[in-house]
Amino acid sequence: MAEEVRSADTxxxxxxGCILRNIVKRWWMILLAAVxxxxxxxxxxxxxxxxxxxxxxxxxxxxxxxxxTVYSNLNAASELAxxxxxxxxxxxxxxxxxxxxxMELDATIRATLLPDTNLLDLRVTADEPEKAFFIIRSLxxxxxxxxxxxxxxxxxxxxxAPRVPTVPDVALDNYDIAQKAALIAxxxxxxxxxxxxxxxxxxxxxxxxxHKIDAQLLGAIYHERKYKTLRARIRGKKLGLxxxxxxxxxxxxxxxxxxxxxxxxxxRRQRQNAVGYKPHGR
Numbered sequence: 013m014a015e016e017v018r019s020a021d022t023x024x025x026x027x028x029g030c031i032l033r034n035i036v037k038r039w040w041m042i043l044l045a046a047v048x049x050x051x052x053x054x055x056x057x058x059x060x061x062x063x064x065x066x067x068x069x070x071x072x073x074x075x076x077x078x079x080x081t082v083y084s085n086l087n088a089a090s091e092l093a094x095x096x097x098x099x100x101x102x103x104x105x106x107x108x109x110x111x112x113x114x115m116e117l118d119a120t121i122r123a124t125l126l127p128d129t130n131l132l133d134l135r136v137t138a139d140e141p142e143k144a145f146f147i148i149r150s151l152x153x154x155x156x157x158x159x160x161x162x163x164x165x166x167x168x169x170x171x172x173a174p175r176v177p178t179v180p181d182v183a184l185d186n187y188d189i190a191q192k193a194a195l196i197a198x199x200x201x202x203x204x205x206x207x208x209x210x211x212x213x214x215x216x217x218x219x220x221x222x223h224k225i226d227a228q229l230l231g232a233i234y235h236e237r238k239y240k241t242l243r244a245r246i247r248g249k250k251l252g253l254x255x256x257x258x259x260x261x262x263x264x265x266x267x268x269x270x271x272x273x274x275x276x277x278x279x280r281r282q283r284q285n286a287v288g289y290k291p292h293g294r
Contacts, residue, residue, distance in 0.1 A: 034209040035202050042201040049197030050190040057189045063180035064137050067144040069152060070172035071132040075165050086130050088166045092159070093125035093132055099158045100134070100151055108157070109150040119147050131171065137181065145176040233267045 035042070073089035099105065100121045110117050119138040126133060136151065138144040152170060159168065 031206050031209045035205050038205050041205065042198050045201035046194040046198040050194035053193035054186045054190040057184065057186050061184045062139065063184070064139060064182070065141040065144045065177040065179075066135050066137045066181050067141075067148045067174045067177055068136075068172070069134045069148055069170060069174040071134065072169045072171045073130045073132050074167045074169070076167055086128075088163070089125055089130035089132060092163055092166050092168075093123060095162060096123035096132065096134075096159070097121065099155060099162065102158060105151070105154060105158060108154045109147060112150045112154070113146045115143055115146060117147060119144060121147075121151070132168070136174075141177045145174060148174045233264065 073092055075088045100123060106117050119136050122135050122137075124133045124135070125131070134148065134151070136144050136148040138147065152174070156168075159166065
């Protein structure tokens with residue numbers, strides 16, 4: 013029970029500012045994860061992308077004879093649609109189309125009745141635009157050898173002739189895929205850095221220092237950068253941190269003096285069982 017209370021207290025008292033600073037401090041890790049994910053997604057998308065092209069044609073279905081009505085046309089279209097896909101994929105028609113086009117009929121063939129109409133949509137999908145066009149054109153020219161026997165009263169007239177498709181059914185957008193991969197990777201990397209920072213056994217604030225260290229807390233000493241200029245950082249030249257140096261920050265000097273001159277209740281300087289603390293992540 014005590015452990016659960018301690019865990020809940022730790023979660024409530026988490027130094028979210030410190031965690032955020034650690035995430036910002038490790039921006040290069042997040043950027044590296046984003047760039048790696050974006051590059052990988054871009055390459056894989058291009059490698060595995062297989063475009064498909066669809067050629068379409070539209071038929072008007074009607075019935076033979078002088079007593080043609082809207083109802084009879086709709087009924088004929090409905091009956092033909094139920095078997096037309098099977099007819100187009102039959103072995104007899106497949107052999108005829110392959111012999112005429114000289115192509116293997118490794119395409120997807122579908123016939124769909126447009127709702128509440130006597131219009132029949134024929135669609136052929138293949139891995140090449142020319143293949144889709146030549147196959148659908150051959151189907152249009154040769155399906156009659158079967159449909160005339162299956163439905164003698166149905167008449168099929170081409171309302172919309174097929175054309176060679178110029179664009180794939182689903183276009184590849186490498187940049188969009190790479191962008192999404194980068195955002196997801198960056199978010200995951202930031203979460204991992206935050207979780208590691210939260211769960212690390214380091215002192216993140218004065219409250220944790222008082223709980224984890226069996227000593228009196230003298231104070232928090234602010235972090236002071238050792239590289240004062242970009243030139244010094246490039247050259248790797250570190251300057252000493254002297255409180256008498258005018259270039260040293262006021263907060264660092266002030267916090268150091270407070271911790272150093274901290275005194276016990278009896279007026280003596282407290283030197284035993286005392287620690288100085290630099291906030292983690294600053």
